[in-house]
Amino acid sequence: MAEITRGFEGRRRDSAPQVPPGQYRTDDFPVLSAGPTPRIDPDEWSFTIVAETGQRTTWTWAEFLALPFEDVTADIHCVTRWSKLGTRWRGVSLDTLFADVESAYDFAMVHSYGGYTTNLALEDLLDGQAWIATDYDGEPLDPEHGGPARLIVPHRYFWKSAKWVRGIVMQADDEPGFWEQNGYHLRGDPWTEERYS
Amino acid sequence: MSGEPGWRQGHVVALAPTGSSARIITVRVPGWPGHLPGQHLDVRLTAEDGYQAHRSYSIASAGPGDEVELGVDLIPDGEVSPYLVEVAEPGDALEVKGPLGRYFVWHDDDPSPVQLIAGGSGVVPLLAIARAHAASGSTAPIRLLVSVRSPDDAMYRDELASLADGGLDLTWVYTRAAPPGWTAPVGRADVAAFAASTWPASAQPIVYICGPNGFVETAAGAMVGLRHEPSRVRTERFGGR
Numbered sequence: 001m002a003e004i005t006r007g008f009e010g011r012r013r014d015s016a017p018q019v020p021p022g023q024y025r026t027d028d029f030p031v032l033s034a035g036p037t038p039r040i041d042p043d044e045w046s047f048t049i050v051a052e053t054g055q056r057t058t059w060t061w062a063e064f065l066a067l068p069f070e071d072v073t074a075d076i077h078c079v080t081r082w083s084k085l086g087t088r089w090r091g092v093s094l095d096t097l098f099a100d101v102e103s104a105y106d107f108a109m110v111h112s113y114g115g116y117t118t119n120l121a122l123e124d125l126l127d128g129q130a131w132i133a134t135d136y137d138g139e140p141l142d143p144e145h146g147g148p149a150r151l152i153v154p155h156r157y158f159w160k161s162a163k164w165v166r167g168i169v170m171q172a173d174d175e176p177g178f179w180e181q182n183g184y185h186l187r188g189d190p191w192t193e194e195r196y197s
Numbered sequence: 198m199s200g201e202p203g204w205r206q207g208h209v210v211a212l213a214p215t216g217s218s219a220r221i222i223t224v225r226v227p228g229w230p231g232h233l234p235g236q237h238l239d240v241r242l243t244a245e246d247g248y249q250a251h252r253s254y255s256i257a258s259a260g261p262g263d264e265v266e267l268g269v270d271l272i273p274d275g276e277v278s279p280y281l282v283e284v285a286e287p288g289d290a291l292e293v294k295g296p297l298g299r300y301f302v303w304h305d306d307d308p309s310p311v312q313l314i315a316g317g318s319g320v321v322p323l324l325a326i327a328r329a330h331a332a333s334g335s336t337a338p339i340r341l342l343v344s345v346r347s348p349d350d351a352m353y354r355d356e357l358a359s360l361a362d363g364g365l366d367l368t369w370v371y372t373r374a375a376p377p378g379w380t381a382p383v384g385r386a387d388v389a390a391f392a393a394s395t396w397p398a399s400a401q402p403i404v405y406i407c408g409p410n411g412f413v414e415t416a417a418g419a420m421v422g423l424r425h426e427p428s429r430v431r432t433e434r435f436g437g438r
Contacts (some may be wrong), residue, residue, distance in 0.1 A: 002249070003206060005242040005288035010250050011276045022241075022251050024276065030437040031410040032301055036417035036427045049246060053254060080253045083237065182299040196203070196297065 016085065018075050023083040030082060031144050034178065035103040036104050038114040042148045045113075047132065048167040059097075061148070064132075067092045072131055074154035076161070077190040089152055091133030095127045106171040109177060110151055113164040118134065118177035119162060120153065122170075129155055132146040132165060156193070157188035204230065209289045210264065216345075216352040217320060220271040220282045221248060222416070224294055226263055234259040234329035235302040235322045235405065235433075238295030244246040252277040255322035255433070256296065257329055257353075259329035265293065268352055270318035281427070301405065301433045305333035309403045312396045313341040314416045316408020320341060322433060324353050327360050339403075340366040343392050344386055344412060347374035354429075368394040391419040398424040 019025050042061040049057045059067070072089045108125060110118050124130065130153045134141055142146030146163025153160045159179045178188050185194040207226040213220050219280035232238075244250075259265035271282040280299045285291075290413055303311065303326040311330065313323040330339050341360075345351045348371070370386045371379065382390075396402040404425055406416045413434045420430050 002204070002241065002243040002292050004245050005280070005291050006286070006289050007284040008244050008250075008280045010242070010244045010248045022249075024250060024252075031414075031434050031436065033432055035432055036421045036430050037414060038427070079437045081251045088304040144410070179300075183297060187301075197295075 011145075018085050018192070019083050020077055022193055022195075023077055023081055023190065026082040026084055029079070029084060031143065032078065032080060032159075033060055033163070035114060037143050039143055040113050040148055040164060044080065045148055045166070047097075047149070047165065049097060049101050050167065050169045051101055052105055052170055052172070053105065056138075057097070057100060057101055063090065064149070065134075067096055068071065070131065072133070072151065072152065076154055076158050077194050079157040079184065079188070080108040083190075087099075088137050089131065089133040090135035091131035091149075091152060091189050093128060094128065094130040096124060097132065100109070101170075105172050107171045107174045108163045109169045109171050109175060110165060111167045111169065113166050116164070116178050118162050119171075119174055119180055119185070120156070121174065124153060124156060125177045129153065132145060155189070157185075157190050159184060160188050202304070203294045204292045205283040206293070207265075207291055207293050209285050209287050209291070211287065212285060213268050216266060216354070217349045218271070218282070218319065219268060219352050220244040221257070222281055223258075224267065224284060224291065224293065226265060229263045229265060230296070231261050231300075232256055232265070232296035233302040233304070234325035235295040236298050236350060237322065238265065238293045239296055240277065240281075240314070241292040241294070243290075243292070245431070250277050250391045253297070254301050254302075254350040255325070257321045260332060263293060263364060264290050265358070268321040269326070271374055289403075301407075301431050303329060303403075303405070304330060305335050307403065308337050310400045311337055311339040313409075314391075314395065314404065315341065315343045316412030316421075318352060318404075318406030319412070319433070319435070321407075322355075323405060326405060327357075327365055331360055331363055331365070338366070339364070340368070340388045340394070340396060341392070342368045342370060342386070343374060344370040346372050348376045370394075378406070385417070386419075388419045388422055389415065394422055395420070395423075402429070404430040405426070406430065409436045410434045411436075
C-alpha cells in the first residue's frame, strides 16, 4: 500500500463515475502537441484512406463537407491525467469513410499534417466509436486543437485522437505510431490505464 | 490500489523556494532507474482516507542517482501544486512513476546547437537539459531564452546565472517588469526578439520550447516563421485555451 501523504487532503473529490482511474477532471481544454502547430488551408486539405490493394479513397475539403455529419458528445481522457467530460464535436463517422474501403487488414496507421502518426486497431475505429471532426463546441476547430480536421476516438487516451489528420493507411500488424514509439502504450485504454509501454 | 505496476514510493528530502510562487522539491526514490534531461514523471499523493490525486511534472535534475528534483509553480486553485508548494515537508511520502516521454529529451552525443526557449515554469525541463549539457562537457553550443513576468518571478535565477558564466548563452525576457537599468523592451517576446536572441535556422539547432500553451504557440510559430524546420522544433505545453 502507498504511504499516506501527510498534510494532503485533496480538493476535488467530485471523481464522477465517468472519470477513469488515475485521472482528474478539468473544465479547461489543455493543448498538448509535440511540435509547432501546422496551419492547413482547407483548400489544400484532403483525406485519403489507403488499403493494401493500392485502393485510395480520397476526399477534398468540399467533398468531405458533403458527407453526412453527426453531433457527438463524449468524455475525453488525456494520458497526462486530465479528463474533460461532455465535450461536443461535429464530424463524419469512420463508418461512413470506410463504407467503400476494401481491406483485410486489422490495423490502421493514422497520418497527420506535420508528420504525426498514431496506430489503432480497425475495430477501435468502426461501429460508431470514431469520427473525423471539424467542429468543437459549435465552432470550427481551432488549429491548436487540430483544425481543420482531427480524429476523435474518445474511448482511447486522447493522443490517439490525432490532430490535423490527412489520412489512414491500413496495416497488417499493429506497428507503433509516434508516441507509441516514444514510451506510450500501443492501445491506450483509459479504463485499464494502458498508459505507458 | 497500489498494486498497479510502475509506482515507486518516494519521500521528500529537501525543499527550497524559487521565484515568487514556486518551490524546488527533491524526492528520494529508491530504485529510480535514472532519466534523460527533458523527461517528466507522474506524482501520486494519497490522503488519509485513501483518496489519491495524480499529476505530471517535468524533472529539473539531470544525471544518475536515486534523487529527482521537481520545480513546481503554484496553481492557486489547483489540487496537487498547493500541497507541493505550501504544505510538503521533508519526510513526507509521495509516489512517482517514470521517467516518462522519450521525445522532449536531449542526448549529450548530439552535436547540434541547442536552443532552449522557456516561458515561466517551463524552464524546469530546459534547466535539466542545461545542467546535463554542462555536466557532459558537450561542445554543442547552447542558448536559453527565458520569458518571465518580472525578475522576482524567475525560477532558478541564480543557477541560470552561474550556468551562463559557464558557457550557457542566456537571454531574459521580462513581460511586465524589468530589473533596474534594463535597456531591452519590456513585453512579450515577438518575432524580432526571437530572431535577435536565438540561433538562426542556418545553424540547424535542435529547438526545445516549454511553457504555457499561449507562449509555446507564439514561440514555435515565430521559430517556424524564422525558417526553422518544424521537425527540429520540439514543444511541451501546459494549460489550454
